[in-house]
Amino acid sequence: MGHGHGHGHSADTDRRRLAVALAITLVTAVVGAVGAVVAGSLALLADLGHLLTDAGALAAALVASILAQRPADARRTFGLGRVEVLVAGINAITLVAVVVWVAVEGVQRLFDPAEVPGLPLLVVGALGLVGNLVSLAVLSGGDRRNMNLRGAMLHVLGDALGSVGVLAAAAVLLLTGWPYADTAASLFIVALILPRTVGLLREVGHVLLEGAPRGIATDDVEAALMGVPGVRDVHELHVWSINDRRPTVSAHLVVDEATHVRCGEASVLDAAAGMLRTRFGLDHSTLQIEQDDHVDHEDHCH
Missing domain, CATH: 1.20.1510.10 (Cation efflux protein transmembrane domain)
Structure with a gap:
């Protein structure tokens, strides 16, 4: 996490x-x-x-x-x-x-x-x-x-x-x-x-009602996560806030099996969390790293 x-x-x-x-x-x-x-x-x-x-x-x-x-x-x-x-x-x-x-x-x-x-x-x-x-x-x-x-x-x-x-x-x-x-x-x-x-x-x-914070579009967050090297898919993406000063994000990231959790000097997890922090101000993030075969074993929220 x-x-x-x-x-x-x-x-x-x-x-x-x-x-x-x-x-x-x-x-x-x-x-x-x-x-x-x-x-x-x-x-x-x-x-x-x-x-x-x-x-x-x-x-x-x-x-x-x-x-x-x-x-x-x-x-x-x-x-x-x-x-x-x-x-x-x-x-x-x-x-x-x-x-x-x-x-x-x-x-x-x-x-x-x-x-x-x-x-x-x-x-x-x-x-x-x-x-x-x-x-x-x-x-x-x-x-x-x-x-x-x-x-x-x-x-x-x-x-x-x-x-x-x-x-x-x-x-x-x-x-x-x-x-x-x-x-x-x-x-x-x-x-x-x-x-x-x-x-x-x-x-x-x-x-x-757990709406996305003002100024943060979930589509933009998803696209940015997809742009992180090693990320193949993003699902279970949720952006909300505890109060108006604590925006929070959680997501499941499907990573390339060959890359796994390493991407050059930084892990996919570190790269994604750093991007969320610097680009969207999302200091509070919870990211789950998965591989393709794990997705079939999940119960998805709708």
């Missing part, structure tokens, strides 16, 4: 970024809650809903990043790397729920607009935007390949856009008194956040 291992950005650094963003989000949520109660604003309530789900999302992401570093054991031979993927999915689902709730409330207010004072909206929106931008700056320096971190960033981005919407609604209310400004801002937030959230959910589902 051939195995390789690789490491990306520092997991400790990502955890620290999540912890700092969580602290900022909690402070911002307290300010938003006070403003929402005082103003009775749907936009502020939408923003507060995002902030509260953000705090839960960041806390869950922080716990997941800690669990993901635990070593594999006899019961969980791949470790707990998938916890980050699961948490990213849960965070996306909660954000969808909040967005749908805000959309329903917004449509209802189109028929029965509420009076919302502009000044509290302006103050709370400005404070919220500052907190969101600081959190985004902290998180954006982390590993962009980390689905867990990206899920947390999506929540914070939603809040930042929400704060911008709140500020816009406050400006319109102060300048024109238009009663639908707050509702329009909340629906605008919904329109911006929902597509990104659905996209993250699709990514999570793809990983959990």
